[in-house]
Structures are given as structure tokens and as C-alpha cells.
Amino acid sequence: MQRHYGLDWLRIGAFAILILYHVGMVFVPWDFHAKLPGAWWVAVPMMASNPWRLALLFVVSGYASRALFLRNKVPWRFARQRSLRLLVPLAFGVAVIVPVQPWVELTSRYGYPHGFWHFWLHDYFRFGRLGPLVLPTWNHLWFVGYLWVYTLVLAALVAIVPARARQAAQRGFAWIMRGPALLLLPVGWMVLVNFVLFPGGRETHALVDDWVAHASYFPAFLFGFALACAPATLAGFVRRWRESAGIAILAYILVAAIEIRWPGNTMPAPWGTIFSVARAVEGWAAVAGLIGYADGHWNRDHRWRPMLTEAVFPFYIIHQSVIVLVAYWLRATGWPVWLDAIVLVAATVAGCWAFYLIGRAIGPLRPLIGLRRHASRRTRVDPRPAIA
Known part of the structure; x- marks a missing residue:
């Protein structure tokens, strides 16, 4: 497999949006670890990414896992490599960064x-x-834990399922995931999860009881794994990216309108159901549109890409702790919302860069923040994604 630069850029952008999203969590009425006086309307722009940001990351992670698996070839070696790469920073994060x-x-x-x-x-x-x-x-680091568990399950499936059966499953995926099915089947699954399998269920991020999240994110991870060896499916995303983006925008407009009319999850029936279905449509249509656009327009390298690709994991590890601590300090200032937001974004970006650059320069710290022990000779950074 050739490296897909478009998905690298997509991953970088998705984590940048995640950082801004967590800054927004300080100001909205939703539960979070630190709160500042805010306004209900902040939730409206946040809903532009809320339904799809995590699904996209799991799809991209599954795609990259296929490349890593092909490089390691043997399931146990793949599982060992991913365990070392994910569990070490997870343990460090839980013990030192999250408290x-x-x-x-x-x-x-x-x-x-x-x-x-x-x-x-x-x-x-x-x-x-x-x-x-x-x-x-583990707070925000639940994503790393879930990714590790999904990686082990994937390695076990590859180890116990015969090669012919895996090849047949790959061919079936490529045959099914084409045309309108690229949108209809995933959206149908998301609606099924939320209204039939787990009606009224909420994500807990506690692993053992989080069936809503597993039913949503593990299929997304497997989808990305299969997509990596399905060029016709990827080409279908490219052909339909405008259509997918248009559907996502229309669905978001409906979501935003309902939230504005009935803020704070107070919408009456049947608007609550319409809201949830619109979120499901927005969620997958946005993923499809972004993947198609990334493959068609962003699949090229740039001198900044290796560093940004490497920096994503350290940024992810540290960003929420910086946000929470700075928000705690800002409580006594009495500043307006816009000034608090500017300070939070600036401090978080500065803190993330400092964490990455210092950790990158100190050899023993590199594995703790999700980097390989030694940088690439060509770039002095690791061009391969860790949280992938």
C-alpha cells in the first residue's frame, strides 16, 4: 500500500477540530470537567462536528491499521507493535497527564x-x-484504550479466520459498498443502533458497558480496515463527495434549527426523533464527503506533513489537561466569553506545541508521548502515524 497523504491531512484536521471542540465544552451546558460562564448558542456550531468527528477518526485508524498490518504480516507481531505504541502513552497519560x-x-x-x-x-x-x-x-484518553482493544480484536480475527474467508469478506465489502449503499447502509446502521438496538442509550467511555459506542465505532474501524484494500469503494467516495457534503450540510441545518428552537435537549416529540435521525445522516454523510474530498484533493505531500502527523498524538494526550487547567485559572478573571475563548485556544495550542517539542527532543520521553524512540533520519520526525 502507498501512503495516503489525504487521510493524513484528514486526521490532522480532525484532531485540530477535536481540540477546538473540547475548548467549546468549557462554555456549553453539557457536562465537562471545568466550566466557565458561556452561552447556549455555542452548542450550535459544535454540532457541526459532533456527529462525525469520532467516527471519522476510527475509520482513518482502521485504514492505517491495514497498512501497519501488511507491514508486520503476522497477527501477533502486529498486536505487539500496536500494544507497545498505544499502551505506553496511555499508561503515562492516565498516571501523569490526566490527574x-x-x-x-x-x-x-x-x-x-x-x-x-x-x-x-x-x-x-x-x-x-x-x-x-x-x-x-482515563477521561479523554478513552479513545486510545478503545483503539487498542479494537486492534487486539482485529488481530484475533485475522489469526482465527481462514485466509479464503477473509478474502471473500473483502470482496463482499467491495461489492456491497458502492453506489448509494455507501451512504444508505452506514446511515441505516447508525439509526438501527440508536433506535432499535440501544434506544435512549448513551456513551459511557467505560469500555465494559459502552455498547452504544462499540456498536458505532468498532464497525467504523473495520470499515476503514476494509476500505484500505478496496480502491473501487474509495473511488466511489471521490465521485460522490459533493453529494455527500451537500447531504451533511442540509442535515446539519436541520439539527441546528431544532437546537435553536428547543435548546438543551428540550425538543418535544416527534422533533427529538427527527433530531437524532438528522444527526445520524449528518454523521456518515460528513465522513463520506471528507474521505472523498481528501482522496481527490489532498492526497499529496508537503514539508509540514511529517511533523504535523507526528505531533497529533502528543497534542491529543496533553490538550484536554491544558484546557481544564487554564479554564480553572480563568474562573477568577471575570472576562467576557470571547476573551476566555481566545485565551483558552492560544494557551492550549502553545501548551501542546511545548509538550511535543520538549518530549520529542528528550529520547526517554518519546515513547511516553506516543513517539518512536528514534526520529527518522530524513525528516527527524516519525512520518508514520502512532494513533492510527
């Missing part, structure tokens, strides 16, 4: 009386409840 988030939440919302160091040394590693929280926690 500031529950400390801020407990201090600002539940009256926790102690400072951070007391919390980290005496309360964080209790493996039980402290107030409403179960500690330790």
Missing part, C-alpha cells in the same frame, strides 16, 4: 479541600470512588 482534570473537577464543583499534589499522592490512585468520580481515570 489534573479530576482534581479541578472535584475542587471547583464538589469542594475537594486539598491541593493537587496531595490529591495525586493520596487520592488519585485509590481505585475506587472519590465523590462522584471513579479514580484513577
Whole structure:
């Protein structure tokens, strides 16, 4: 497989949107670890990416996993390589990076009386409840844990399913996923998950009881894995990207209109059902449109791509802790929403770059922040994605 630069750019953009989304979480009424005075309307632009950002990341991760699997060839070797690459930064993140988030939440919302160091040394590693929280926690790093689990399941499937059956499944995927089915089948599955299999279910990000998330994201991961060896399907996305983007925009307009009319999940029947279906349509149509556009217009290299590709994982590890800590400090300023937002975005970007550049330069820290131990001789950065 040749490297797909378009999906690299898509992955970079998706994580950039994720950082902005988590900044927005500070201001909307939705639950988050740190809150500042905001406005309900902030949720409206956030819904432009809410239905598809994670599904897209799992599709891209599945696609890249196919390339990594072909490079490693043997399932156990693939699983070992991915385990080392994902579990080391996950453990480091849970132990060192994430703890500031529950400390801020407990201090600002539940009256926790102690400072951070007391919390980290005496309360964080209790493996039980402290107030409403179960500690330790992985918070935003749930994505890394889920990706590791999906990778192990994939490796096990490849190991136990005969080669002929896998080849038949790949051919079946290529035959089915063409034409209107590229949109209709995934949207139908998302509607089935939300209205038939798990009606009213919510994602928990707790792994063992998160069936709504698994039913949504594991198929997306497998879809990306199969897409990597289905050029006709990828070409179908390219041909239909305008159509897909148009459908996604129309669905988002409907979602936004309902949210504006009934903010805060207060819409009456049948508007609640229409809202959920529109979100499902927006979610997959946006993924399809973005993949098609990326393959048709972004599949080319640039001198910045290797560094940005490598920086994505460290940015992801650190960004939410920076957001939560800066938001905690901003509580006492009384600044207007727009100024808080500017400071949060600027501080988060600066903190992410500092974390990446410092960690990149110190050899023993590289594996802890998701980088390979040694940089590429050609670029001095790792051109292959870690969280892929």
C-alpha cells in the first residue's frame, strides 16, 4: 500500500477540530470537567462536528491499521507493535497527564479541600470512588484504550479466520459498498443502533458497558480496515463527495434549527426523533464527503506533513489537561466569553506545541508521548502515524 497523504491531512484536521471542540465544552451546558460562564448558542456550531468527528477518526485508524498490518504480516507481531505504541502513552497519560482534570473537577464543583499534589499522592490512585468520580481515570484518553482493544480484536480475527474467508469478506465489502449503499447502509446502521438496538442509550467511555459506542465505532474501524484494500469503494467516495457534503450540510441545518428552537435537549416529540435521525445522516454523510474530498484533493505531500502527523498524538494526550487547567485559572478573571475563548485556544495550542517539542527532543520521553524512540533520519520526525 502507498501512503495516503489525504487521510493524513484528514486526521490532522480532525484532531485540530477535536481540540477546538473540547475548548467549546468549557462554555456549553453539557457536562465537562471545568466550566466557565458561556452561552447556549455555542452548542450550535459544535454540532457541526459532533456527529462525525469520532467516527471519522476510527475509520482513518482502521485504514492505517491495514497498512501497519501488511507491514508486520503476522497477527501477533502486529498486536505487539500496536500494544507497545498505544499502551505506553496511555499508561503515562492516565498516571501523569490526566490527574489534573479530576482534581479541578472535584475542587471547583464538589469542594475537594486539598491541593493537587496531595490529591495525586493520596487520592488519585485509590481505585475506587472519590465523590462522584471513579479514580484513577482515563477521561479523554478513552479513545486510545478503545483503539487498542479494537486492534487486539482485529488481530484475533485475522489469526482465527481462514485466509479464503477473509478474502471473500473483502470482496463482499467491495461489492456491497458502492453506489448509494455507501451512504444508505452506514446511515441505516447508525439509526438501527440508536433506535432499535440501544434506544435512549448513551456513551459511557467505560469500555465494559459502552455498547452504544462499540456498536458505532468498532464497525467504523473495520470499515476503514476494509476500505484500505478496496480502491473501487474509495473511488466511489471521490465521485460522490459533493453529494455527500451537500447531504451533511442540509442535515446539519436541520439539527441546528431544532437546537435553536428547543435548546438543551428540550425538543418535544416527534422533533427529538427527527433530531437524532438528522444527526445520524449528518454523521456518515460528513465522513463520506471528507474521505472523498481528501482522496481527490489532498492526497499529496508537503514539508509540514511529517511533523504535523507526528505531533497529533502528543497534542491529543496533553490538550484536554491544558484546557481544564487554564479554564480553572480563568474562573477568577471575570472576562467576557470571547476573551476566555481566545485565551483558552492560544494557551492550549502553545501548551501542546511545548509538550511535543520538549518530549520529542528528550529520547526517554518519546515513547511516553506516543513517539518512536528514534526520529527518522530524513525528516527527524516519525512520518508514520502512532494513533492510527
